[in-house]
Amino acid sequence: MNLSLSNSPMVGGVIRGLYLSNVLTGPHNTHSFTFPCTFSVHAYQLSDAPVSDLKHLTEDDDVNDDLLTENAATVLELPNASTSGLWDTLVYDADVKNTLLRYIYATLRFSSNDVDANIISWNRIVLLHGPPGTGKTSLAKALAHKLSIRLSEVYVSGKLVEINAHSLFSKWFSESGKLVQQLFELINILCDDEAVFVTLLIDEVESLTGARQAAVNGNEPSDAIRVVNALLTQIDKLKQRKNVLIIATSNITNALDDAFVDRADIQQYIGNPSFDAVKSILHGCLDELVSKKLVISGDGHLDKVASLCVQKNVSGRFLRKLPLLAFANAAHHLPNTAQVVDAMYACVHDKRETE
Known part of the structure; x- marks a missing residue:
């Protein structure tokens, strides 16, 4: 427990x-x-259930059409051991995490008090956008995990449904819109259980919603229009449910369909770490290495490394790999933190801009 x-x-x-x-x-x-x-x-119990295929959760042959591939969407039971602790490892400059939590609490209070959605509109859609490697997907999964715990008095458990957007484009003309419809029929089956809070994650949503304008301009087949229209229709239907949150991530915001962006209640930019965020992330990494007896504790000042990371505009993804690269390049078998920090600086200095 x-x-x-x-x-x-x-x-x-x-x-x-x-x-x-x-x-x-x-x-x-x-x-x-x-x-x-x-x-x-x-008080909660972590599930150790692995990721499962959404398609296999129902025996309904009408819904489980052969058009829908097995990797179209996955389901993870929450709270889960695989996402435990993820929330605390994420470091952002702005109060991003609490902003998102306050938004969720606000929507729940609106729903529980039966606020008329025709007067005050909300869609329960969060759009996380920014450059690759900044932790948008990790933040979405961590938020879903956190909510499954925080909302335990309202919902018995949670489920994270992750959509593989690329799998929704069929090689058969005019079938892509049908794929989207079938997928959301499965999602609605999950949502029928009002004791379960469902977080729907659409990663790299630009691959879906960015297609309509290109189709209008003649750069994409007209089937792409059907995909976007079907997605927007299904999202609008989910708005009627109180136990659903949609989180979408995008690396290319200007490629998104305006109608989708307009539906997002929060459009949160997630950028590369600042000086203070870099120091906080790397401090945590060094503490982990020391606690695992891979590095000897000592004086290691990160200001120079953090300044160089900001100058080179490195991503959070690279920062998480940096301690391993530095440890591998350290001259000693059991280095101290100062030696690891020096090795970090060398790794960042040698990093190519295209990495």
């Missing part, structure tokens, strides 16, 4: 209105200070 502690009062927990007392004792007096706090404690 695992415990999650959060300071948000917006989602119910086991403990509320807890007061912390800090007692300071001295040779002559004792002072007591009371600080009002609100905690939510969530």
Whole structure:
């Protein structure tokens, strides 16, 4: 069993209105200070179930048409051991993670209070966009995992459905729109269980939604228009469900269809790490190496490395690989942190701009 502690009062927990007392004792007096706090404690069990194929979750032959390939979408039971801890490893400059959580809580409160969607519109769609390697997909998966824990009083469990957008283009003309429809019929079967919170992840959504304008200009077959129209229609239908969140990621924002972008409630830019973010990420990496006894703790100042990383505009993906590259290039079998930091600087300095 695992415990999650959060300071948000917006989602119910086991403990509320807890007061912390800090007692300071001295040779002559004792002072007591009371600080009002609100905690939510969530007990949960991590699932070790592997990723499964969405197509195999139903025996309905009408839905499981042969047109839909087995890799069209996958399902992961949440909270899952494979995504546990991912949320805490993600470092961003802005308060991105809490912004997304507050948005989800707001939509839940609107839904639970039956706010008229004809008066105030929301679609439960988050668009994460930015250059490759900045952690957009990781953030989406971490958010889905976090929500499956935070919303445990409302939903029994969670599911992460990840769509392989490239699999929805059929080699048979006019069949791509039908593929999208069949896929969302399966997704709707999952959503029928209102005790389960479903997070739908559409990675690299530009491969789907960017096709319509190109088709209009004559650069793509007209079948691409059917794909985008079918996707927008199915997304609009999911809007009626209270237990669904759609997260889309894109590396090329200007290639997205305007109608899709307009449906996104939040359009969050995820850029390459800044100086402070680089230092935080690399500090965490060094601490991990020290804790695993691969590196001897010592003086290692990251300012020079962080400055060079910002200058070269390196991605978060590269930063996560940097400790391994540095460790491999370190001169000593058991280097100290200062030697690893020097090796990091050399690796970044030698990094080609095209990497």
